[in-house]
Structures are given as C-alpha cells and as structure tokens.
Amino acid sequence: MADNPFSLSFGRTPVSFIEREYQSREILDSFTAKNPSYQVCMITGVRGAGKTVLLSDIADKLRIEDRWIVVDLNPERDLLQMLAAELVNRRDLIEIFREARINLSFLGFGPEIEDEPPVTDIVAALRRMLEKLTKKNKRILITIDEVTSSQRVREFVSQFQIFMRERLNVFLLMTGLYENIYELQNQKTLTFLYRAPKVVLKPLSLPLIARKYGEIFSLNEADALDMAKATKGYSFAFQVLGYLCWTTGRTWKDVLPEYDTCLEDYVYEKIWSELSQKDKLVLLAMCNAKSSKVEDIRHKMDMNSNNFTVYRARLLKKGIVYVPEYGQLAFSLPRFAEFILRQDIL
Ligand SMILES: Nc1ncnc2c1ncn2[C@@H]1O[C@H](COP(=O)(O)OP(=O)(O)O)[C@@H](O)[C@H]1O
Numbered sequence: 001m002a003d004n005p006f007s008l009s010f011g012r013t014p015v016s017f018i019e020r021e022y023q024s025r026e027i028l029d030s031f032t033a034k035n036p037s038y039q040v041c042m043i044t045g046v047r048g049a050g051k052t053v054l055l056s057d058i059a060d061k062l063r064i065e066d067r068w069i070v071v072d073l074n075p076e077r078d079l080l081q082m083l084a085a086e087l088v089n090r091r092d093l094i095e096i097f098r099e100a101r102i103n104l105s106f107l108g109f110g111p112e113i114e115d116e117p118p119v120t121d122i123v124a125a126l127r128r129m130l131e132k133l134t135k136k137n138k139r140i141l142i143t144i145d146e147v148t149s150s151q152r153v154r155e156f157v158s159q160f161q162i163f164m165r166e167r168l169n170v171f172l173l174m175t176g177l178y179e180n181i182y183e184l185q186n187q188k189t190l191t192f193l194y195r196a197p198k199v200v201l202k203p204l205s206l207p208l209i210a211r212k213y214g215e216i217f218s219l220n221e222a223d224a225l226d227m228a229k230a231t232k233g234y235s236f237a238f239q240v241l242g243y244l245c246w247t248t249g250r251t252w253k254d255v256l257p258e259y260d261t262c263l264e265d266y267v268y269e270k271i272w273s274e275l276s277q278k279d280k281l282v283l284l285a286m287c288n289a290k291s292s293k294v295e296d297i298r299h300k301m302d303m304n305s306n307n308f309t310v311y312r313a314r315l316l317k318k319g320i321v322y323v324p325e326y327g328q329l330a331f332s333l334p335r336f337a338e339f340i341l342r343q344d345i346l
C-alpha cells in the first residue's frame with residue numbers, strides 16, 4: 001500500500017497541504033512591501049488549527065529569497081544569544097560581518113579581529129550585525145513558535161521593539177494560543193504588541209478540502225463535500241479523517257468512532273482541561289440549547305447578557321466558537337459538542 005498522504009503529527013508540513021492563500025498572502029505582502037505597514041505579526045488559533053504549519057510556510061517562502069534572512073528561535077532558550085549565534089554562523093553572511101570588522105570573539109563566536117576590540121555585550125553585538133545587514137538592504141525575519149509570556153520571551157520582544165525603533169530591518173512572526181499572546185501583550189513594557197496585527201486562523205477552505213478528498217478517495221463531488229464538512233475546516237480534523245479512511249479503507253461515516261477517539265486523545269482533552277469552569281458551562285449550554293441563538297443559549301444557563309458577552313468574546317478569540325449568523329453562536333471544532341456531552345462537568 002502506498003504511504004498514507006495524511007499525517008497525525010503536529011508541527012510538520014503535511015503531504016496533503018491546503019494552501020491558506022489569503023492569510024499567508026496578507027502577511028507576506030506586508031512584510032515584503034517597500035514600506036511595510038507592520039513588522040510584527042502574531043498568528044493565533046486553537047491547538048491543531050495549523051499555526052506552526054502556516055508559520056513554516058511563510059518562513060519557507062521568504063527563506064528562498066536572497067534578500068531575506070530567516071531565523072527560527074526556540075522560546076525555551078536564550079533568544080538574544082541564539083539570534084546572534086545563528087547570524088554569525090551563517091555562511092552567506094560571513095563576508096558581510098568580516099567586512100564590518102565586528103569582533104565577537106568575546107561572546108564565543110567568530111574569529112578574533114586584529115586591532116578591533118571585542119564587543120562584550122550581546123545587545124551591542126546584535127545591533128552592530130543588524131545595522132550592517134540593514135545597510136546591505138537585507139531583511140531579517142525572526143520566527144518564534146508557541147510563545148508564552150516567559151521571562152525570556154518578554155526580554156527578547158522588548159529588545160526587538162528597540163531594534164525596530166532604531167529602524168533596523170527586523171521582522172517578527174510569532175504563533176501562540178490566544179491566552180498566551182494576550183498575557184504577553186499585557187506586560188507593561190510590551191504594550192506595542194496591542195497594535196500588532198493578530199491573525200486568527202480561519203478554517204481551511206471546504207471546497208479545497210473536498211477537492212483533495214475527492215482526488216485521494218475517488219469520491220463524487222457531493223460525497224467529497226459531505227466528508228469535507230465533517231471536518232469543519234479544522235486542520236487537524238482534515239488530517240485525522242483522511243488518515244483513518246486511508247488506513248481502514250472505510251468511508252468517513254464508518255470511521256466516526258475512531259475519529260472521535262483520535263480528536264479527543266490528541267487535542268480535545270487538552271483544550272478542555274485549559275478552559276475555566278464558566279467557559280465549560282457556556283459550551284455545555286450551547287450543546288443543550290434548542291437552537292444556536294444566543295438568546296436560547298443564555299436561557300439554558302441563566303446568565304445575564306453582560307456576563308455572557310464576556311465569555312462569548314473569550315471563546316471566540318480562542319477559536320473554539322464562531323458566529324455563523326448575527327446573534328448566533330456555534331462550535332468551530334467538529335464533533336466537539338459530542339465530546340462535551342461525554343464529559344463530567346460539575
Ligand atoms: N494548511 C494545512 N493543510 C492541511 N493540513 C494542515 C494545514 N495546517 C495544519 N495542518 C495539519 O493540522 C495539524 C496541526 O497543525 P499545526 O500547525 O501543528 O497546528 P498548531 O500549531 O496550531 O497546533 C497537523 O496534523 C497538520 O498536518
């Protein structure tokens with residue numbers, strides 16, 4: 001049997017990839033503009049929405065351009081140190097830094113440079129390098145996947161802001177869960193992040209999913225669209241449903257129990273465990289309400305309108321619910337209502 005074109009692993013660009021044409025274009029266009037309208041952008045969405053894959057896709061598209069230097073940083077490490085090390089070790093930049101006569105030997109990188117006192121501070125070293133690269137008309141994209149509001153990330157982002165103010169050609173693309181990004185931008189020194197655009201991942205296009213399923217499983221248009229709808233455009237679900245149909249040779253309707261188990265084990269349990277009790281009650285009320293009208297949902301849980309608005313807004317930002325029509329609320333994730341009804345809530 002041929003290799004499964006679907007994959008259950010996170011963070012790696014899948015073989016069956018659905019282009020997010022609009023959302024990646026928007027970021028690419030503004031980063032590559034002559035006068036970029038922003039230099040920081042954050043991608044958010046629930047687990048499994050495809051943040052890491054979109055980040056890699058954008059980074060890879062810029063990586064192949066001569067003008068761009070892309071550096072992927074790990075939020076668990078010392079980011080300033082890592083950025084400096086990455087830049088110094090890039091073969092294509094050796095000449096530029098040599099010509100600039102930046103002596104980084106004190107920091108443990110690069111050669112000793114005669115008659116040039118070593119730079120002893122990592123920020124000063126980075127500044128010298130970034131200035132040189134900016135002069136050479138290079139643009140530096142720094143990516144950080146899965147940020148949290150840790151000391152290391154805060155220190156880095158705050159220094160990044162200074163480099164940006166110094167008009168260096170630096171760009172920052174980060175991904176994170178809504179709550180983490182929210183906490184990060186609420187830090188006193190990082191309020192500039194409020195103004196930075198946040199791209200909330202939309203569902204993948206159903207027609208594109210249907211076409212992919214149709215090709216791979218030789219389905220007619222209507223069947224392919226039904227199967228696509230069963231994923232609600234949720235990236236991870238698209239992979240899971242395809243994966244199961246491929247390995248079992250059965251139709252999507254016949255793998256629903258396995259689909260539920262997989263979604264639950266890989267993501268839903270985790271998403272659920274991170275919600276507050278009140279969030280859970282709102283979601284449960286959605287399952288039990290007689291329609292998706294906000295009025296009916298509120299009625300199920302006796303919550304006043306002001307209170308409800310707060311929870312609704314938060315669940316929307318987390319990407320767990322969406323507004324199908326004015327005054328309504330529905331689940332963004334497939335089979336999530338069925339999952340909730342299996343949980344003990346109180
Ligand atoms: N554009 C896409 N097309 C198809 N599958 C995708 C796409 N983006 C993500 N996926 C799949 O969804 C799952 C989660 O993707 P990932 O980027 O790791 O999510 P996140 O970082 O938001 O948790 C992976 O199995 C991945 O293969």
Ligand SMILES: [Mg+2]
Pocket residue numbers: 010011051052053145146
């Ligand atoms: Mg990820």
